[in-house]
Amino acid sequence: MSSLPIFDVAGSALSAQSVRLNTIASNLANADTVGRTPDGAYKPIEPTFESAPLRGQEGMSGVKVLRVDPLDKPAIKRYEPGHPMADAEGYIYAPDVDPVAQMVNLISASRGYQANVEVLNSARELALATLTIGR
Template identity: 65%
Template sequence: MSSLPIFDVAGSAMSAQSMRLNTIASNLANAESVASTAEGAYRPRQPVFAAVAMAQQPSLTGVQVTRVEESKAEAVKRYEPGHPLADADGYVYAPNIDPVAEMVDLISASRGYQAGVEVLNTAKELALATLNVGR
């Protein structure tokens, strides 16, 4: 909690985007993983955001990750009879992850985080300029 609420608002946005970046990285890291059953396959995750009133000033709104949801999409069934995890019919199950869509989401989250950094830098410069007015 700072004396300038803009830092709290921008910080909440950066925290939410950081969580989004982490879940995307997890999804991309597991995109090519396979399992021997559909239930055992990795499920892509997505954070859910919510607007929250700032504690210091309820008239301002920040953002918070309320939960991380797993996708309900079915696992992709691939025929790979030579794979060590293949079931009796020769199938392995991979997560239903589109790496291109995840990369687009990653770029969006990265730009959102960068925007928060820019807000913090601009607010800091304005605060310093205001302090230097009296000199």
């Protein structure tokens, strides 16, 4: 815990955005995978955040990752009888991952991460400037 709570708030937000970036990367990396069954297909994941009080800081809150859950989206059934993963009827099952929506989320998460890095840098500069007052 920092003596300046802004570092704790921005740090918790950085950590949350990092989890968000990792889940988006996982979804994009598995967008083209297929399974032999609907249950065997990759399930896209998404983090859930919540406000969390900072320890030792009355009335101050940061961000906490509550959980990372698979989305309740059924797999997409495609008829490809020549595919090595096809079932007996010739179907494969692909995850319902929209790469465009994932890229929009990726840009949003990246901007959120960058904004919190800027908050940390500004707070550090202000703290250092405060230490030089009166010199």
